[in-house]
Amino acid sequence: MSSALTDLLPHPIVQAPMAGGVSVPRLAAAVSEAGGLGFLAAGYKTPDGMYQEIKQLRGLTDRPFGVNVFMPQPETPDRAAVDLYARRLIAEADWYETELGDPDSGRDDGFDAKLTVLLENPVPVVSFHFGCPARDVVDALRRVGTRTLVTATTPDEARAVEAAGADGVIAQGMEAGGHQGTHRDYPETDGSGYGLLTLIAQIREAVGIPVIAAGGIMRGSQIAAALAAGASAAQLGTAFVVTPESGAHMLHKQAMTHPLYARTELTRAFSGRPARGLVNRFLREHGRYAPAAYPELHHLTSPLRKAAAGAGDAQGMALWAGQGHRMVRELPAGRLVEVLAAELAAARAALAGGVR
Template sequence: MGIQLETSVCGLFQIRYPIFLAGMAGGPSTVKLTAAVSAAGGLGTLGAAYMEPAAIRKAIQEIRELTDLPFAVNLFAIEVRDDNTRIGEAQQQLNLLRDKLGIPHAEDGPVLTPNLFREQLAVLLEEKVPVISTAFGVLPPEYMGQAKSAGLRVITMVTTVEEAVLAEQSGCDAVVAQGSEAGGHRGTFDVSQHPSGANIGTFALVPQIVDRVGVPVIAAGGIMDGRGVAAALALGAQGVQMGTRFLTAVESGAHASYQQALLASTEESTVITKVFSGRPARGIRNDFIAQWDAGGLEPLPFPTQNTATRDIRNAAQRGSNAQYMSLWAGQGTRMLTSGQKAADIVAETVRQALAILS
């Protein structure tokens, strides 16, 4: 059709359109969704933060069977350590939720979260994944050096100007400026400094980062269509990252009940909460959040809270009960569509953006 929407990131990442799929770990991200976005001209991203290293390798190989175009794999750039100091009282409160679902109470004692980051990263380097994407921080220097030596591109999600500068100094090829409207985990590096995450809106964050770094900036947060792309480019961004928009795509791995909750939600439905994982994340408020908040107990730190709540979230999925799932979502959910293929979402977004920019 002769559609052209090119910026500097298109050449840098060898993609046709400056549209990046967010790395949505924990179910929504699939091989088919990743490959579909890449095949449509964007950069598909596999959200692999919770995957075993062997499963990541298999997924990478499956993506390559579906497309020969570039894609990214996203990890949490953090060495996880459990803090079981308050595990007993947390489990008591979680047992009230388990009772609601009719599942067994947790066993006494500490929870153990596998620390897989370095093994996961080794797979990405061995498989020479075209783009490594990180949240919660930058790659450790030794791994950044290996990635750059292998000719791989590296992107890091940032939520402040200071984080963007640190990412550029570490060697990142681009940064994703994650505004507060974005769904899922806040990418904030230091949650001890920002307990609820740094929450600067996309419209304010993007131009301030653009003014301070020399690498391309990819805007994220509340971008759901071509209007958002045009606005991001006007603010100085060289591309956009979209996550929520693809949660109801045909290729999405989001549970059917999760998708129904998304389609029924509005701009007022989401909150930033730590009750599921211990790190601040934006999702649709449901009974899990309301009941935990009513108990008045501070969630355990990440990843301990995430591990402690997993059995509840898994049971909710088995029972198609969205009230006890983590329903990560951004603030633009009225713009979601049901049953649309990822390729059509990309094409439609490009057409809308071009109509505005032409």
């Protein structure tokens, strides 16, 4: 890893920021304490909620950590499609005895206020999802000592990240669980993204900043492959969902290896943006009808997802998971980092020794 990031972590292992309550302070602290880079997810939280989690995390570790922020979103071009989808979900609301959410509950996720908090209370790393911040945002964070990372799903997006002055780019392959961090949401490109190793190679030829690999990584040998392809570190999300420190709902943790959930798909069903999750009833019944409308659909379905979780019904929840979900290991987060680091060392030694 380049000198801009090397001093942050003994192991090239980053815990992905998973919004929705998964990436809680105790998880980020455990990862950072073990020598990885733990991350908090500010997405869907209020600015004060984000600040309180940062304070809590600082009480658990003095190791470096990161905070992930969602970029503000442009207006949805087809509001009629949102209304049509809402009518489709009325039966779901009746079934769960709840109301649909207000699709007009906000588009910027409190971005400006969160940025103010992060400038007044600097953290080691800030990453951005769903777009690329302007150069002045990156420069402002750099002035207070914060390093910046931005997710990219194509070489062109990586070029935009480098042009903005970010310290590194998170190359997110199609294998990744949760939301694809595309800078703009183009429905015509659904399902046509890059696999991780191909994306790493193309981004390495496109930019000169460090690359963090993300997408389906579950083993140290996969981290070694990503590093050999040109990445400086690997970001893992699904691997940490089942750890005891994770804030994921127990039904979500259990579904990772449950025989009912054999595969994943990219879907807009829950949020209006492509996101990879375990295939369940809600995804099967509504995915094909969901329009490209984020965050409107996220707000619309939020009460349904909460009601399903409250009722113990995983078939109505957003079970975000990467393609490697069957490979999860129920280990404490710190122990998982240690195991991954040992596997990485063994894989590198095997490569250096010419072992086949």
